[in-house]
Amino acid sequence: MKKRIFVLYTGGTIGMQQSGQGLQPDTALAGSALQPYADQLDFDWHIMQPLIDSSALTVQNWRDWLVILAEKIPQYDGILVLHGTDTMAYTANLFALALQGLDKPVVLTGSQLPFNAPDSDAPHNLAAAVALLECDDTPQVSIVFNGKQYPAVGSSKVSTETAAGFDNPHFGALAEWTATDGWKRVAEARLPDAVVPKLRLLDTAAKVVCHTLIPGFAVEALAESLDSGRAGAVIVQSYGHGNAPDDTGFIEAVRRYTGRGGLLLNISQAAQGCVAAVYAQGSALRAAGAVSGGKCNLETATVLLTLALSEGWTASLLADELQRLRLTETAPA
Missing domain, CATH: 3.40.50.40 (Rossmann fold)
Structure with missing residues (x-):
């Protein structure tokens, strides 16, 4: 039986289209981006309204997303969050710390270039994220970017110039991926001490x-x-x-x-x-x-x-x- 994956699309460069003022979020991504993987996983999309450039992130956005994930996590085998790169590491940390007692994998990804742009890193990042959700059930929040999986805690955006947009200076990558060899574990997950499952609320x-x-x-x-x-x-x-x-x-x-x-x-x-x-x-x-x-x-x-x-x-x-x-x-x- 195929795993069921809930996709929370918040916005970000990965789905942006060019406008008169520059790149801005667009809903078209939901129609095609994950279609190549329909034989591997079942995807249910939730498109936030409005989609945002992640530099516009607010605590209210966080509250709204947490409520959605708290409801959906028990119903699915994993969560894929599509997010802008500017504040992705902040949101990854929020999910890791606020969704206490998490029992499903939550993977965040995005891209430095829009999905349909020439030489975009978006298809590569999506392929890696899908492959991780298919093969790994570790209950943790992580960032998948440029063929690497990073634990949420300790991760930062480190570049706007290359596809290697993220790093985790203290704790490094958990795994590495190529299209030919798939995922290879390079470090053990650093899971926090167990706590009673609950959703932490935000003011x-x-x-x-x-x-x-x-x-x-x-x-x-x-x-x-x-x-x-x-x-x-x-x-x-x-x-x-x-x-x-x-x-x-x-x-x-x-x-x-x-x-x-x-x-x-x-x-x-x-x-x-x-x-x-x-x-x-x-x-x-x-x-x-x-x-x-x-x-x-x-x-x-x-x-x-x-x-x-x-x-x-x-x-x-x-x-x-x-x-x-x-x-x-x-x-x-």
Whole structure:
């Protein structure tokens, strides 16, 4: 019996057509893109209205998609999500973290060029995604792109210039695919510790912001932002192992912010950086209440803090979730 696959088409370059203003999403993709694989799998399409360029992604989109997937996952053998590349890694992280106790594979793919464009990577990416859903029942969320399967957590878009649009600097690829040899496993899936199955809910009013530290005025600007009190959670992309200037005004602003219950997650701005208590230079920030993000990247951090605000997590619960995801090996300082 053929597997039944639910296809959630959200938009993105893969199905775009040229318009007077440039490329824009189009529904025509649903009529032909997966037809060559009809003998292998049964596909049921759900086309979002409206389709979006993924750079227009909102938390409301995420809420809507989660509700759909929570309903459809029990009815199908797997899920294929067609998504724009700009924010695909963010959405992959959301699905991985919000669909707790997932028992079916969820595969996200897209392309750098529209499906019908000359030399498009879209047919190759679709073929690989279909082949993975046909042969692999591992209950995880992953990105399939340029012949590789990446775990959702830790993945990022790394290029707009080549077909190799994604990578996972910390955890690498799980498998590699060619049209002639099919899929070959190269690493074991990094599944989080088991939890009771449930759908985590999102609050569209959750306010998460990100600040990247650079030499100079950045710490003063960040201190002013923290004291404004508008954001419920803040990501700080610090240096190396989580190091930051021990500027008194900045550290005191962090202390005031976390003292009011604000969540501040410290992650490294290095693509393969790990925030940990290694250097004394980072100790003041840790002591002021920042949660050390370990191997957490920006996409994972954004989703974690959105969920944290939606569900009322404390800094301690945030640290526990980082450990459950195996992003930190020991309790963060």
